[in-house]
Amino acid sequence: MAVAVTDAVSDVGAARRVSAWHFVRLKLRVMGNNFRGQDWRVGLFAVGAAVGFWLAAFGFSIFAAPGFAGNDQYATLLAAMGGGLLVLCWLLLPLVFFGVDETLDPARFALLPLPRRTLVTGLFTAALVSVPAVAVLLAASGLIFTAGVFGGWPAALTQTVGVLAGLLLCVAAARAVTSGFATMLRSRRVRDLAAVLLAGAAALIAPVQLAATAALQDADWDRLAAVAAVVGWTPFGAPWTMGIEVAQGRVWAAPVKLLITAVTVAALLLWWSRSLESAMIGAASSGRTSTRSPTTGTAVTQLFPRLLGWLPRSRFGALVAREARYWWRDARRRANLITLAVVGLFVPVMLNLGSAGLTGGGGTPESPSPVLATLSMVFVGVLAAATLANQFGFDGSAYATHVVVGVPGAEELRARIAAFSLYLLPLVLVISGVLALLVLGQPGWIGLTAGSLLATFGAGLAINTLLSVLAAYSLPETSNPFAMNSGAGVARSLLAILSLLASAVAAIPMVVAAALLGDVWLWLALPFGAAYGLGAALLGAYLAGDVLDRRQPELLATITPRR
């Protein structure tokens, strides 16, 4: 990377201005150099690109559907909702799953005499050069087609501008949110932040429930179209509905919506440039401030957190204690934990509220569905376990310690699972309790929700433990917990999808049982689910441990960041 940086600088010369184009070339050069001599990376990139274009074609066909059908009744609905969903995905997915590509790490530019404006526009332009961005462009061009069919070339032209503005919005949102969130997670306020987020999530449940039930009670397409029209005036839908507004004769709406988008993008970029500065200065370091307070107790007592004082003072105990400390002290892991807590609480509540509203009809849910409750728990369990898919990548070269000592693989994996579960099991209880009591209004279902969650979590752990040994990859040593190496992006996405699918398959018995067994299952779900999960996790640790014993040095090589 350093070589490429020098290249670009010498290209520019001392006095010439640096344009965004230089950043794009730099990114392409770094990407190219990363591929050199690593055929598997080229292959992965090709697979990622193919998946991206397949999704783009799918999106295009949806956005272009009103045009093909020749019916513009639902064109606004599709454009506003589809486009809004797109923006939402760009906002949330980097936080939850995929991270952002940091081929150009902002910290590397700290020493160069670049104005912040140049840096932000440059990094932003470089961020546009990516497979997902191209895919969005292709998919959204379906909107141009639709607008063209109904409004001729003026509408099509307007929508072209709209699609480009929408792309800028997506990328700016992803960058600003990850970077801003990363800054917050680094700071000492993080605990407060986590608390606020969780409290906010909990507080939102009641009003959202009322709104969702009310909206879905008399859900019909016209009502939904009215909602879409409103969404079309928010930044989420504005850029995507410009063309159809022109086509339907509201020419004045296009510049206003463009302005809405432009202001949002500008605000996001401003936010990004603020957090960028702290990302450039703050080197990779702990979220804690160093305290020189005198130590209490002996070395061994210090290693074990007070709450975990009951752990055996053995190799297993030490591993668990260290992992437990790391899940909180390492900003990258903590970011994962917090997002998991927020998403894990939100999604099941949303899903089940939707079903309660659809089936209930009277405002209070009458007959909540056990299958849907199980499915939403499967989702949380799968998501939670997927956090461990690259657990060794978190350690990086520090894993060398375990190789030097020769830690037995199965013992290491059991300890890692145990430490993660120390955080996850309380969360599981809270989530299943909230779902059963507050959302479904069925206290008797706690067994069902908790059992499903435990079973999926355990099965997911087994699969992800195996994956973490076989398909680990290195994470960059930057201060951004959401950052990843270029090339690893595709690998990470594929790995995440693979682990999600496999864990979901492993959870099928719980869903089938919930569908077939009826009321008996409400009692059996918890013991069966807990046993199933525990058994699966132990089996996974045993099998993966055997593999780990044989390829410790190879694992170390794959997770050591290239410098």
Add this chain to the structure above:
Amino acid sequence: MTAEQHPALALRSLVKRFDAKMAVAGVDLTVPAGSFYGLLGPNGAGKTTTLSMAVGLLRPDAGGAWVLGHDVWADPVRAKQLLGVMPDGVRLFDRLSGAELLAYHGLLRGMDPAVVDQRAAELLDVLALADAGRTLVVDYSAGMKKKIGLACALLHGPRLLVLDEPFEAVDPVSAALIRDILARYVTGGGTVVFSSHVMEVVERLCSHVAILADGAIKRVGTLDEVRGEQTLEQVFVTVVGGRTATGEELAWLSR
């Protein structure tokens, strides 16, 4: 004990290739027990790669390594018990404090908690790290990181210490402390192998020296054998082959 008849470390035709580059091209090395062995070489000579293969961090393409007669790759458990390692350019579990890190290493090695406590306190004291308190290792200075790394390698009382660049980025005070501890360790019957490109340290400390360049051993023997009539630095530059600046180039640097 039969282990005494074996060399502390034996490397036999170690080979490692990275993509197109031959990093280590058949290294043979015998480190006698009780010696203070310096592995010299310029940057990129293959020192780190060789030492990584010797301690089980990197699987060699060919050849093998033996620690006091125990094959590192076939019988890793026994070999790793006798080994203390301080790798270079590798992070420690640095989000622990110094004391926590030592406790972690000790328990990982299966030591008795009471012994760990006692030795950790002593090591932190001797290495002047006790003042750091609860400061995380990631916030330590470079010299402190080297010292805590050394403490981790020493904690379980190994018979052989393998240190990669122990004096890199260390201030003179810490360097002197590390030198003293290593010298005492060798006097007490231990064996030290370390890599460096600081000639004066090697000349001051080592009983044996090997010069590594381009992935192969160029000179090997006791310090006097290798050095001969010259200084070690002269030998090193001759073996490695360098160039001297004429003063003509980089004229723009002087104003």
